[in-house]
Amino acid sequence: MELSELKEKAKSVAMNAYAPYSSFRVGSAILTKSGNVYVGCNMENTSYGLTTCAERNAIASAIANEGKIELDQVVVYTPTAQPASPCGVCRQVIYEFCGSDIRIHSCCDTDEVLETTIKQLLPDAFNLDEFKK
Ligand code: THU
Numbered sequence: 786m787e788l789s790e791l792k793e794k795a796k797s798v799a800m801n802a803y804a805p806y807s808s809f810r811v812g813s814a815i816l817t818k819s820g821n822v823y824v825g826c827n828m829e830n831t832s833y834g835l836t837t838c839a840e841r842n843a844i845a846s847a848i849a850n851e852g853k854i855e856l857d858q859v860v861v862y863t864p865t866a867q868p869a870s871p872c873g874v875c876r877q878v879i880y881e882f883c884g885s886d887i888r889i890h891s892c893c894d895t896d897e898v899l900e901t902t903i904k905q906l907l908p909d910a911f912n913l914d915e916f917k918k
Contacts, residue, residue, distance in 0.1 A: 786816050788860070792892050794824050795839075795862035802826040802839070811839035811869070815847060816858040823847040840875040844882060856883040861891045868892055868899040876907040 791814040799812025804827055811827045825842030840861060847854045859879055863869040868891035871879065879889065880903050889906065891899040903910075 791860040795860045798824040798826045799862050803828045812862045813839035813843040814860045815843045817847055818855040818857045838875050840871050841878050854882055856887055859889045863893050865893045866895055868897055879903055880907055880910040
């Protein structure tokens with residue numbers, strides 16, 4: 786799966802975003818290790834704190850379809866001039882389903898692409914396993 790294909794899918798799903806409060810549309814396309822692609826967009830709510838982000842909605846869709854998942858690629862698209870990085874909550878959720886080497890690509894309506902690893906985005910991720918004996 787080419788990165789450009791994932792970007793196109795993320796761009797396409799961003800158009801379905803339910804973002805009447807912020808007017809900030811976000812689309813995400815994720816590739817799982819089993820080779821399937823899932824998409825998600827942000828879904829806002831009149832009770833603002835109930836908003837869910839594109840990345841988490843894409844991951845929830847992957848889990849609903851596959852059960853146990855491992856992420857291979859994460860793409861985030863925003864219809865903006867510069868790329869947007871995943872929020873803190875989404876970073877922890879991405880961490881839950883990936884190895885430390887996973888790359889996250891943020892893209893936008895210019896050629897600027899932000900390519901990072903989950904380790905860069907969340908160097909001290911919370912991991913309950915570290916507290917278990
Ligand atoms: N948003 C995402 O979908 N993903 C992120 O990583 C950051 C923020 C959404 C949430 C809200 O609907 C809008 O962007 C503005 O914060």
